Amino acid sequence: MREAFTYTQNSQINVVFNQKKEKSAALPFPIDEKVSHAPLEKMEKALNRLVGMSEVKKMVKELYAWLYVYRKREEAQLKVGKQSFHMLFKGNPGTGKTTVARLLSDLFREMEILPKGQLIEAERADLVGEYIGQTAQKTRDLVKKALGGVLFIDEAYSLSRGGEKDFGKEAVDTLVKQMEDHNTEFILVLAGYSDEMDDFLQMNPGLPSRFPMIFSFPDFSGDELLQISGQMMEEREYRMTTEARKRLSRHLHQKVIDHDAHFSNGRYVRNLIEKTIRRQAVRLVREGAFDRDSLLTIRTCDLALDDERFPLNADEAFSTI
Template identity: 40%
Template sequence: MQSNRQERRQTDMENGHHTQSSGSEKHTSIHDCAQSGDIEGFQKLIQDDPSLLNSKTAIKLETPLHLSASNNRTDIVKFLLEWKGDDKLDLEVKNMYGETPLHVAAKNGCDEAAKLLLAHGALVEAKTKYGVTPLMLSVCYATRAEDCLIVETLLEKNADCDATDDENMTPIDHISKIQESGKLLDLLLSHQVKQRKERLDEACKKQKERMDALEKELSDIVGLDELKRQLRKWAKGILLNERRKAIGLKIVTAGRLPHMAFLGNPGTGKTMVARILGRLLHSVGILQTDKVKEVQRTDLIGKYIGQTGPKTRKKIKEAEGGILFVDEAYRLIPEERSGKDYGLEALEEIMSCMDNGKVLVIFAGYNEAMQRVISSNEGFSRRVTNIFNFKDLSCEELANILHIKMKNQSKDSLLYGFKLHSSCTVDAIAELIKRETMKTQRMKMNGGLVDIMLSNAKGNLDLRLSDDCSDREELLTITLEDFEAAMESVPECFA
């Protein structure tokens, strides 16, 4: 059984009050102490019951930190911020209006309390439920009190002069709404100019870094000039929008992702380009991640009724934020349909996800066969607005790809660390390919021919060297002789 005193204490706590004895018995809440600045009474209450640290008032949901900050009770604010107990102070706790302690300090001109909060990491860009920042509230206070001190404190922490609330008003707009204030307006305008210059400089630096990275990635793509031009256009447009935002311009960005179709024979680089695209579009902000989920018919189609939809939706979910790469997409719509086929159902599931902005879809396959996919769904042409033709690679392009692959071997590759002899120029390799292969072979293999050449040439190097060879250069250098021998092993089935 609780004593009457304990029952009274429990009731007071439930109402946001705590009992304190000082000489004669009296009732004082933790919030009263915070508001009045009674540091001794406050410390005793907190030490007796640390759970009161973040306790809220019944109606406005204000904590002791709200009340002490809004009344500039710096002793109590400092005590709370330096509290080391097991109960942790919530520095960003919000009242019924969504205001943090820094908000209420700003709107009441409590400069010293604001400085303490900022020094302990309070978020200078925190927003209320109406999108209002501490700087906006400090501006309102400054116009009333004709005192800019709290505004200056927030600007020293680089509070954003271009931030907007839910009514799309900036801190400067809040000055105009209440009254003109020359000194305050000049203060904000000078900081706005400085901030915009800093943001513009940073945007320019990032733009150069991203465009340099883009060009480096594009240098590994042989041919495909139209695709490269489109990528540069997307990237530059997004990066220039960052510049526009940096100087305070209002920019509306399109929400629809640029879905694509890659048409071409095997080995023309469709999958490789999709992976590069994932990295590029992520780096410039079009995609949330750089992941590319590669799927084929068997990954999407179920054997029985009711299996295809869930199976396809699962793959779409796995690709969210990045790219869903549907390889050999024409297999979803067989040329000759016999019995029940669920490919069209899978295609319709993919189509249905293409308007939500969560995943970018790339369909890939042979040019002629892909026409079945394009004509099978009336929404395809509306959604897939970027169609790129991957042409068969010329002998010179194949030779360039061979050089690029040798330069970019990963550490887990069998060719990592190997190099080409000086005789293996692009022209020499191109001439060898032209002399030793037929056009039909190159059309059916494209980049696959390069992989065979590299693998066979390395094998010939191993066969050519003596068992006791210890010369580092010889062990790691592939010669033109090795490639000539490699061409003898190109599969005849591709002729």
């Protein structure tokens, strides 16, 4: 798949996908070896460590191309206009939204779009106050803290769930005003579930036109979740036995099929790996086996799976070797 940005009159960006066979890691444009693209090379290195998200990765690369040409047009004293880089991230929890926001904040700093490039993470409680007058001030203070960088608000749709008397609407109205007053001084990224974010945009008539870029983060497949778990194990210097890997694979594929409402993709895998490592530690202490191979190895009985018919407690795990 290859994608390109097209522009509408209100500067919104639409992603047009053209069918074409090519490697997913291929750049969407040729690189002149005489030109330094260090920010892109750094971004590519970070993106290549991420599992899946092929379309998100392509959009990030094309965003780099857009920013690069934007700077070149400035240098050539061509008309560029004031561009808005505010974004919407749509997807379920644990699909990589915060990770990508952090990478983009670094990119905007290195491309000199933002002077600082810090990422300020926030949620409803950071914007909404308990009393009249608190919300607007809290929101303004948060934006002030984010000036020069990226303000990332997760589960942004929660600002619209309190009804007419809730202060969430005041927070949204204040954000819209701050986006207008400080349009080029910070980048706002609103993230949340796809359907809920679509409803959220209807909360204020000024919202949709202020977000020219929309990134969609699909759920990970069972194979991708298994790959993520393998990366996490490797980073922590652990390895699974063949049977443990097969058991984990079956478990993760089943989680994807079940599509549990509380299933949080990558976050679930991270929590599973951390619990598994603790279970392995308990087993090793009970066994008294601390040679290198034992310290490295994760067995099937170590896996902290929530679909076990008879979940093992610590003492039971010691006896099932």
